[in-house]
Amino acid sequence: MNALELNKVHIKRGDIPIVHGVDIVAKPGEISVLLGANGAGKTTILEGTSGVIPIASGDIVLEGAQMCKASAGHRARSGIAHVEQGRTIFAEMSTEDNLRVGLHPESGLEQAYDLFPELKTRANVKSAMLSGGEQQMLVIARALLGKPKVVLIDEMSAGLAPVVVARLMQAVRLLADQGLAVLLVEQFANLALDIGDRAYVLRRGEVVYDGSCEILRNDPAMLHHLYLGDM
Ligand code: ATP
Secondary structure, eight states: OOSEEEEEEEEEETTEEEEEEEEEEEOTTOEEEEEOSTTSSHHHHHHHHHTSSOOSEEEEEETTEEOTTSOHHHHHHHTEEEEOTTOOOOTTSBHHHHHHHTOOTTOOSHHHHHHOHHHHHTTTSBGGGSOHHHHHHHHHHHHHTTOOSEEEEEOTTTTOOHHHHHHHHHHHHHHHHTTOEEEEEOSOHHHHHHHOSEEEEEETTEEEEEEEHHHHHTOHHHHHHHHHTOO
């Protein structure tokens, strides 16, 4: 079964239609990669899925349950985790206290520290003092501690050094290998295609490619044309 399904989802910003009837799935154990030029509507899709903004029409289905009328809080508790752009941390709180915010009552912090041992060594440090990469690890780890079924990750690599981005990509792959469904929005298409399974390329709010990451990985010209819109 798909963990997450978007069926014919339309989303507006104010009165302006931005997303025009997209079909997207995320499956347990897989990374679905959502690519596209700036302004294509990637962030809008993630926000519509987690309930940050409403959708105009279509279905959002989580493990068979209809979510599109549910509040953002209900969606989060049902298993849709959203790692938003911009690394929202409680800057005055320690790393560990930030993690506790996301904690499911029946779990401990081990999962976070297993994935990112870097955070354990920084557990008592005020999170404002963490590097950008560590802050990104923190918000991903915090999302996991709520025991989600699917995690939506928006441009986790923004502003980070390549070696840090590689580390984050490896961790996201590991999460999928452990059975989580991931929907990953990424500006560095090649890096995302390296770890991803299923790819979607979005252009002006429409899906213009829906297929394997491998095909795009092996055909840079095709990816280029998909971005530019002459294919
Ligand atoms: P980027 O890589 O730049 O984040 P994106 O593919 O994620 O691009 P969105 O951020 O979803 O694209 O933006 C899609 C369209 O919606 C753009 O035309 C953008 O100007 C518009 N838009 C985004 N956020 C808002 C907002 N809060 N209010 C009004 N319009 C918005």
